Amino acid sequence: MTVPTPPRPVAPASAFDAIVLADSPHAHEVLLGLTLVERARRVAGRVGARRILVVDGPAKADELAAWDAERGDAGLLVVRGGDQLVHMPLLRPLVEASGARRIAIDPRGQYAGAMWLTGADARAVITAIVQHPGEADRELAAAWLASDATTKIVHGDIARHPAATPAERKAATKMLLRILVKPAEDSPVSQYIYRPISKPMTRALLHTSITPNQVTVIVGIIGLIGCYLTALPGQAMLFWGAFLVFFSGILDGCDGEIARLKLTSSPLGAWLDTIVDEITSVAYFIAIGFHTYRLHPHEWVAGSIVIGTICYAASIYGIYYFCIVVLKAGGSQYYVGTLDVVEGPDGVGLRARPRAPSNLAPWMLAVGQWVLYVIRRDFINLAAFVLTLVNAYALIYGGILAGAVVSGLVVTREHIRLRAQLQEVARRGGIPRLLSS
Numbered sequence: 001m002t003v004p005t006p007p008r009p010v011a012p013a014s015a016f017d018a019i020v021l022a023d024s025p026h027a028h029e030v031l032l033g034l035t036l037v038e039r040a041r042r043v044a045g046r047v048g049a050r051r052i053l054v055v056d057g058p059a060k061a062d063e064l065a066a067w068d069a070e071r072g073d074a075g076l077l078v079v080r081g082g083d084q085l086v087h088m089p090l091l092r093p094l095v096e097a098s099g100a101r102r103i104a105i106d107p108r109g110q111y112a113g114a115m116w117l118t119g120a121d122a123r124a125v126i127t128a129i130v131q132h133p134g135e136a137d138r139e140l141a142a143a144w145l146a147s148d149a150t151t152k153i154v155h156g157d158i159a160r161h162p163a164a165t166p167a168e169r170k171a172a173t174k175m176l177l178r179i180l181v182k183p184a185e186d187s188p189v190s191q192y193i194y195r196p197i198s199k200p201m202t203r204a205l206l207h208t209s210i211t212p213n214q215v216t217v218i219v220g221i222i223g224l225i226g227c228y229l230t231a232l233p234g235q236a237m238l239f240w241g242a243f244l245v246f247f248s249g250i251l252d253g254c255d256g257e258i259a260r261l262k263l264t265s266s267p268l269g270a271w272l273d274t275i276v277d278e279i280t281s282v283a284y285f286i287a288i289g290f291h292t293y294r295l296h297p298h299e300w301v302a303g304s305i306v307i308g309t310i311c312y313a314a315s316i317y318g319i320y321y322f323c324i325v326v327l328k329a330g331g332s333q334y335y336v337g338t339l340d341v342v343e344g345p346d347g348v349g350l351r352a353r354p355r356a357p358s359n360l361a362p363w364m365l366a367v368g369q370w371v372l373y374v375i376r377r378d379f380i381n382l383a384a385f386v387l388t389l390v391n392a393y394a395l396i397y398g399g400i401l402a403g404a405v406v407s408g409l410v411v412t413r414e415h416i417r418l419r420a421q422l423q424e425v426a427r428r429g430g431i432p433r434l435l436s437s
Contacts, residue, residue, distance in 0.1 A: 014074070014075055015050055015074040015075070016048070016049060016050065016074050016075030016076060016077050016095070016116070017049055017050050017051045017052070017053070017071050017074055017075075017076060017077070018044035018045075018049035018051070018052045018053070018076070018077040018078070018079065019052075019053050019054075019055055019064075019076065019077070019078045019079070019129065020037060020040045020041050020044060020052060020053070020054045020055065020079055020081040021055055021078065021079065021080045021081060021082060021129070021133065021134070021136075021137060022036075022037040022040070022054050022055060022056040022081050022082035023055060023056055023057050023058075023061075023082060023133040023134040024036075024082030024083045024134065024164075026082060026083050026163060026164050027056060027081065027082035027083075029163060029169060030207075031085055031163065031169055031172060031173050031176070032173055032176060032177070032203070032206050032261045032262075033206030033207055033258075033261060033262050034261075034262060034263075036081055036082060036083070036084070036085060036163055037054055037056065037081045037082055039081070039085060039086065039087075039263070040079055040080075040081025040082075040086045041054060041081065042262075042263040042264075043079070043086050043087060043088055043090070043091055043263060044077060044079060044091065046088060046263055047077075047088065047091045047092055047094075047095045048095060049077055050074065051067075051070075051071075053067050054081070055129060055133050056082070057133065058133060060133070061129055061130045061133045062130070064126055064129060064130055065126075065130070068122075068123075068126050071122075073118075075116055075117065075118050075122070076116070076117045076118070076122040076125070076126075077091065077094065077095070077114070077115075077116050078114065078115050078116075078117065078125055078129075078137050079091060079113060079114040080113035080114070080137065082134075083162065083163060083164045084113050084160050084161060084162050084163050084164075084172075085160065085161045085163045085169075085172040085173075085175075085176060086113070086114070086159070086160050087158055087159055087160065087176060087179070088156075088159075089155055089156025089157060089158055089159035090104055090112060090113070090114050090155045090156070090159035090160045091104075091114055092156070093153045093154075093155060093156060094114055094115070094116045094153050095116065097116075097151060097153050098151070099150075099151030100117070100118045100119060100121065100149075101115070101116075101117055101118070101121045101144060101149060101150050101151065102115065102116040102117075102150070102151045102152075102153050103115045103116075103141055103144060103145060103150055103151070103152055103153065104153050104154075104155045104159075105145070105152050105153065105154055105155070106154070106155065106160075107154060109145075109152070111138060111141040111142070111145060112155050112159070112160055113137070113160060114155075114160075115137060115140075115141060115144075121144075124140065125137065125140055128140055158175060158176065158178055158179055161175050161176075176261065177199070177261075179260055179261070180195065180199060180202075180257050180260065180261075181195075185333055187376050187378060187379065189376070189378045189379045189382055190253070190378050193378075193382065194249065194250050194253055194378055195253060197250050198250050198251065198253035198254050198257065199257070201250075201251065201254050202253075202254045202257040202258055202261070205254055205258055206258060206261060206262065210258075211258075211264065212254075212255040212256070212258045212259040212262075212264060212265070212269050212273075213255070213268070213269050213272055215251065215254050215255040215258065216252075216255045216269070216272050216273050216276050217272075217276075218251065219248045219251050219252045219255065219276055219280075220248075220276040220279065220280065222244050222247060222248040222251065223244065223245055223248035223249075223276070223279075223280035223283070223284070224279075224280065224283055225244055226240075226241045226242065226243070226244030226245035226246075226247075226248060226284070227241065227245065227280065227283040227284050227286070227287040228241070228287070229241030229244065230242060230245070230284065230287040230288055230291055231286075231287040231288075231290045231291055232291070233291070233294050233295070235388070235391045237291075238291060238388045238391065238393055239385075239388040239389070241287065241388075242381075242384045242385040242387075242388045242396075243385055243388075245280065245284050245381055245384070245385070246381045246382060246384070246385040248280065249377065249378055249381040249382075252273070252276075252277065255269070255273055256273065267329065267330060270329065270330035270331050271330035272330075273330070273331075274330050274331055274332050274333075275330075277332070277377065278316050278332070281312070281377055282309065282312045282313075282316075284384075284400075285305075285308055285309070285312060285397075285400050285401070285404060286305060286309060288384070288393060288396055288397045288400065289301070289304065289305035289308065289397055289401070290305070291393055291397075292393055292394060292397045293305065295393070296394075304401055307401075307405065308400070308401045308404040308405065309404075310408070311404045311405045311407065311408025311409070312404045312407075312408065313408075314408040314411065314412050315404070315407040315408045315410075315411040315412070317415070318411035318412060318414065318415035318418075319332050319335045319411060320332070321415060321418075322335055322336070322337075322415075322418065323335065325422070325432050326339075326350060326418070326422075326432050326433060326434050327434055328433070336352045336434070337410070337411065337414035338352065338353040338414065339351065339352060339353060339417075339418065339421060339434075340352075340353045340421075341421050341424050341425055341428075342435060344435040346435075347429070347430050347431070348425050348428045348429065348430025349425065349430055349431070349432075349433045349434065349435040350421060350422075350425065350432070350433065350434055350435065351434070351435045351436075352434070380399070380400060380403070383396075383399070384396045384400075
């Protein structure tokens with residue numbers, strides 16, 4: 001199974017400001033909850049722009065001189081945001097590249113509606129925008145692309161799309177929705193059951209003022225109500241409890257989808273999302289255990305609830321210790337258990353251990369992959385909901401208990417090894433951090 005890579009922040013080499021060109025009748029067309037110009041403004045902010053000026057006509061262009069006087073020696077990022085949909089892979093490569101004059105191009109070598117400039121080039125584009133705010137960048141790009149002094153940056157995937165006609169806006173929307181597909185993280189259950197249901201819900205929520213964090217809180221409330229119902233006697237309560245927990249898992253995908261589409265993701269949101277997931281998982285285990293104990297009030301059943309809860313707590317502690325101390329970011333999906341102490345370009349740190357080539361038969365590897373899918377929260381919620389139809393509460397409880405015990409033992413062993421590795425890193429003068437592969 002591929003370990004997902006945590007999102008990395010943009011680290012621009014130097015300070016820069018940004019101009020969003022929006023002198024277009026299409027600038028305020030709304031696609032997936034944001035106007036074209038607002039999306040461009042947010043993307044510019046996400047890649048590190050200190051100040052952002054939206055130029056949506058001659059009147060705003062007149063403010064450029066005063067605005068530019070405050071820029072000093074900082075770089076200048078210019079992006080067209082009135083007639084095209086833009087996303088991070090258009091501007092990120094420009095910011096991270098080197099060169100005094102950088103222009104984004106598409107795979108065919110054509111100007112892609114964004115440039116990064118310094119010095120005389122920045123002053124030239126400012127002057128041109130004042131005179132022709134709608135076409136100034138295109139005119140300069142046509143001349144500069146023929147020069148060897150220009151660094152041409154081919155933009156990444158899902159970076160931009162024309163959006164001046166209804167057909168183009170429909171295609172742009174379809175393109176941007178591709179960012180919701182996460183092959184490295186989504187299991188088949190998420191890909192073929194959860195995402196097809198959550199995506200229409202996300203698109204509806206995009207046109208409301210509901211924030212991703214508010215969705216996360218709603219997810220937690222629905223999930224805990226489901227856990228309460230599960231703990232009550234009777235198959236009907238078992239069914240409705242499992243249904244609400246299952247539904248909360250589907251809705252749980254909406255907060256991240258809204259954040260990615262509206263460019264509002266934050267460390268707080270990442271932590272809140274993953275903590276709510278863990279609370280719901282532990283609460284459902286305790287609830288289904290209590291439901292089982294009501295029907296079979298034996299001491300060993302009560303003891304197994306305590307053991308399972310301790311194992312859950314141990315695995316959560318180990319995973320979040322890694323996230324806080326090593327990864328320094330939220331998201332249990334980014335947990336890496338097997339690490340090595342290595343010497344990187346910037347000193348000593350930890351790196352995920354490469355997986356050794358397997359000698360197992362293909363069918364055995366496939367079985368192992370499906371085992372990893374089966375122990376995920378999305379499969380457990382779905383399976384629990386299905387099993388309530390035949391009142392198989394004991395099977396649900398037994399499966400979750402086994403998973404909790406195994407996870408607790410594995411993560412505890414990995415945590416003990418991590419502690420020893422962190423001591424070795426400190427002894428060699430390094431700091432706790434995860435180095436890129």
